[in-house]
Amino acid sequence: MNSEKKVEMRVLDPEYRRHSIDEVSLGYSKDEALIEASRCLNCKNKPCVQGCPVNIDIPAFIKKIKEEKFDEALTIIEKESSLSRICGRVCPQESQCEKYCVRGIKGESLAIGRLERFVSDNVIKNNNNIDIVKNGKKVAIIGSGPSGLSCSYDLIKLGYDVTIYEALHLNGGVLIYGIPEFRLPKKIVSDEIDKLKNLGVKFINNCVIGKTLLLSDLINDYDAIFIGSGAGLPRFMNIPGENLNGVLSANEFLTRFNLMKAYLENAKTPIFKAKKYAVVGGGNVAMDAARCALRLGASEVHIIYRRSMNEIPARLEEVIHAKEEGIIFDTLVLPVEIIGDENHYVSKINCVRMELGEHDESGRRSPVEIPDSLFSIDCDAVIMAIGTSPNPLLKETSEGLITNKRGCLVVNEDTLETSIENVYAGGDAVTGAATVILACGSGKKAAEHINEKLSKRG
Amino acid sequence: MYKILEKKILNKDVTKMIIDAPLVAKRCEAGQFIILRAKDDSERIPLTINDYDRKKGTISIVFQVVGEATIELNKLCEGDEIETFVGPLGKKTDLDGLKKAIVIGGGLGSAIAYPLAKAMKEKGIDVTSICGFRNKDLIILEDEFKKVSNKLIITTDDGSNGIKGFVTDRLEELLKVGSDYDAVYVIGPLIMMKFVSLLTLKYNLKTIVSMNPLMVDGTGMCGGCRLTYDGKIKFACVDGPDFDGHKVDFDEAIYRNNIYKDFERKRKEDCNLLK
Numbered sequence: 118m119n120s121e122k123k124v125e126m127r128v129l130d131p132e133y134r135r136h137s138i139d140e141v142s143l144g145y146s147k148d149e150a151l152i153e154a155s156r157c158l159n160c161k162n163k164p165c166v167q168g169c170p171v172n173i174d175i176p177a178f179i180k181k182i183k184e185e186k187f188d189e190a191l192t193i194i195e196k197e198s199s200l201s202r203i204c205g206r207v208c209p210q211e212s213q214c215e216k217y218c219v220r221g222i223k224g225e226s227l228a229i230g231r232l233e234r235f236v237s238d239n240v241i242k243n244n245n246n247i248d249i250v251k252n253g254k255k256v257a258i259i260g261s262g263p264s265g266l267s268c269s270y271d272l273i274k275l276g277y278d279v280t281i282y283e284a285l286h287l288n289g290g291v292l293i294y295g296i297p298e299f300r301l302p303k304k305i306v307s308d309e310i311d312k313l314k315n316l317g318v319k320f321i322n323n324c325v326i327g328k329t330l331l332l333s334d335l336i337n338d339y340d341a342i343f344i345g346s347g348a349g350l351p352r353f354m355n356i357p358g359e360n361l362n363g364v365l366s367a368n369e370f371l372t373r374f375n376l377m378k379a380y381l382e383n384a385k386t387p388i389f390k391a392k393k394y395a396v397v398g399g400g401n402v403a404m405d406a407a408r409c410a411l412r413l414g415a416s417e418v419h420i421i422y423r424r425s426m427n428e429i430p431a432r433l434e435e436v437i438h439a440k441e442e443g444i445i446f447d448t449l450v451l452p453v454e455i456i457g458d459e460n461h462y463v464s465k466i467n468c469v470r471m472e473l474g475e476h477d478e479s480g481r482r483s484p485v486e487i488p489d490s491l492f493s494i495d496c497d498a499v500i501m502a503i504g505t506s507p508n509p510l511l512k513e514t515s516e517g518l519i520t521n522k523r524g525c526l527v528v529n530e531d532t533l534e535t536s537i538e539n540v541y542a543g544g545d546a547v548t549g550a551a552t553v554i555l556a557c558g559s560g561k562k563a564a565e566h567i568n569e570k571l572s573k574r575g
Numbered sequence: 576m577y578k579i580l581e582k583k584i585l586n587k588d589v590t591k592m593i594i595d596a597p598l599v600a601k602r603c604e605a606g607q608f609i610i611l612r613a614k615d616d617s618e619r620i621p622l623t624i625n626d627y628d629r630k631k632g633t634i635s636i637v638f639q640v641v642g643e644a645t646i647e648l649n650k651l652c653e654g655d656e657i658e659t660f661v662g663p664l665g666k667k668t669d670l671d672g673l674k675k676a677i678v679i680g681g682g683l684g685s686a687i688a689y690p691l692a693k694a695m696k697e698k699g700i701d702v703t704s705i706c707g708f709r710n711k712d713l714i715i716l717e718d719e720f721k722k723v724s725n726k727l728i729i730t731t732d733d734g735s736n737g738i739k740g741f742v743t744d745r746l747e748e749l750l751k752v753g754s755d756y757d758a759v760y761v762i763g764p765l766i767m768m769k770f771v772s773l774l775t776l777k778y779n780l781k782t783i784v785s786m787n788p789l790m791v792d793g794t795g796m797c798g799g800c801r802l803t804y805d806g807k808i809k810f811a812c813v814d815g816p817d818f819d820g821h822k823v824d825f826d827e828a829i830y831r832n833n834i835y836k837d838f839e840r841k842r843k844e845d846c847n848l849l850k
Binding site for chain 1: 598599602612616617618619643644647658659660661662663664791792794795796797798799801802803808813827830831833834835838839842
């Protein structure tokens with residue numbers, strides 16, 4: 118065995134998965150997990166932990182895997198993260214924990230994410246034996262996405278009465294409407310939600326805070342509020358042709374695909390099916406949209422990204438999987454106009470080529486247009502996956518709730534309290550579009566500070 | 576779940592339902608809409624609120640039985656429950672400073688124009704209502720409109736009841752006389768709202784249209800309902816549904832409304848329910 122390399126994770130055959138929504142990555146077997154865990158050097162200073170947004174004691178849980186005490190491994194993970202089955206699948210480990218792994222200096226870092234997934238998939242834990250002593254205080258959570266779920270988990274265990282308000286008919290936020298089945302099976306999300314329900318967390322669906330109820334209604338009825346409403350407002354490029362038929366936000370395309378299950382043969386919700394799709398953007402959402410398009414039967418799917426493969430922000434595994442499935446990457450390319458046919462349906466997208474120039478404020482080299490490089494890509498659908506902003510509904514209807522110029526809620530960085538007392542916020546609503554694990558971390562942190570403040574009040 | 580308390584057939588294509596939805600009824604206003612799914616696997620569809628009763632906690636909706644989603648809804652009876660019913664969404668219609676107004680409803684649009692006329696009446700605004708239908712069998716809510724309008728004009732395309740012709744013909748007659756209207760509010764098919772807006776532009780009369788494009792979530796998340804307004808992208812679900820009709824790109828809205836017509840055609844061929 119070559120200890121410089123990770124134990125490979127088995128995946129479905131790319132040819133098969135182009136037409137299937139089955140989960141692509143199959144996870145480790147026990148033997149594979151034990152071999153991989155044996156690669157951990159158990160460093161004293163635990164460099165990996167500093168890369169984890171929720172500070173999971175990584176060497177400790179891996180030691181338990183080595184000892185085949187998988188339930189104890191899970192207990193260590195769950196001290197910090199309530200959504201490990203999800204995060205083991207969707208965390209960008211290569212830029213977090215695994216980035217700091219000493220193994221990575223000479224070879225490949227330890228497959229921490231795959232081991233986390235192995236543990237959480239293989240230990241069936243019964244939450245019913247958690248002893249909860251009710252403290253009589255009530256907390257409302259706005260949004261059932263990762264930050265709200267993780268906040269609810271910590272608060273319910275501390276004895277709070279927790280109610281989550283969700284605008285959509287299903288719970289999970291981006292885990293349900295955004296991330297596709299083949300990357301995160303919806304059964305896992307609903308299992309996690311059921312766990313919370315069993316602990317006593319209440320969910321109120323079809324309730325838009327800022328419309329159905331106002332933040333002020335919740336302030337009257339609860340001791341504290343956590344806003345985890347995410348960043349759901351899609352951005353467009355503001356180029357000509359963007360309102361042609363066949364141009365969709367990734368949000369719309371993914372919501373139809375995932376939440377409304379429009380990929381099913383007999384789905385009642387329509388989805389725009391095309392032969393050739395162009396997906397604009399280089400993040401996880403772009404990869405998801407491109408791979409969903411393939412699964413709808415597209416013959417050709419392009420990812421159009423204005424920087425180079427080195428800057429692509431998507432999780433490494435998704436980029437690899439997308440390439441294996443035959444997605445075409447057009448990098449250093451910027452769309453300038455979408456052209457339609459006589460019936461106003463998309464027929465092609467005009468682009469220019471870019472080269473990398475000076476470093477910008479993000480630390481990346483910024484793309485600069487190459488003169489006279491105009492060309493076009495034939496396509497009959499364009500999906501815009503260039504980012505999202507927080508939804509302004511809540512701010513518009515909540516007096517005193519302060520946001521920054523990007524529409525993100527302004528919070529005290531230490532406590533996550535917003536400009537309104539006893540109203541806290543976290544996740545994408547504060548940071549703008551980011552990762553599931555960062556959202557989980559902030560939900561957890563808010564729970565800690567809500568508890569600190571409300572306990573003092575007695 | 577949201578219980579259907581009352582179901583009434585208004586004409587062969589149009590049904591009215593009163594739904595138990597106290598949270599929606601608590602804060603809704605004329606001009607706002609709801610999104611519903613009849614059953615667990617149904618499509619989410621937006622419907623403008625037809626009426627509400629805050630005390631009883633009920634919302635009334637009026638819908639035309641045209642596609643699969645509304646056929647499924649229409650199959651439900653009194654006592655049945657609707658799976659999803661979320662709202663009130665969108666902004667309420669702005670009636671500030673209004674003294675005299677014309678409300679125009681086209682076909683099913685009359686069901687949505689009605690709560691508007693009612694709200695105006697309650698605010699003491701002088702209301703002239705023009706309701707247009709294809710023929711006499713399709714006329715709905717005539718009695719209700721009478722109660723809330725200072726003047727009511729019913730038109731039918733074929734002259735089978737009321738005055739023959741389009742709502743634009745009657746509107747032009749009113750405007751030629753030159754009464755001092757502050758604004759026109761028009762709710763109906765896109766093509767009707769377009770021509771009313773073109774007409775009132777000639778008279779420089781403020782015109783508010785209620786857009787009802789395709790959407791999924793109704794909270795600004797999908798962007799499917801976007802339209803070009805004054806050269807900029809707006810989302811009908813959160814920026815509207817009311818817009819200044821003189822600034823809406825209707826031709827674009829009309830072709831965008833047809834985006835899924837192939838899907839709908841195929842569903843009609845495949846699905847026995849729709850035959």
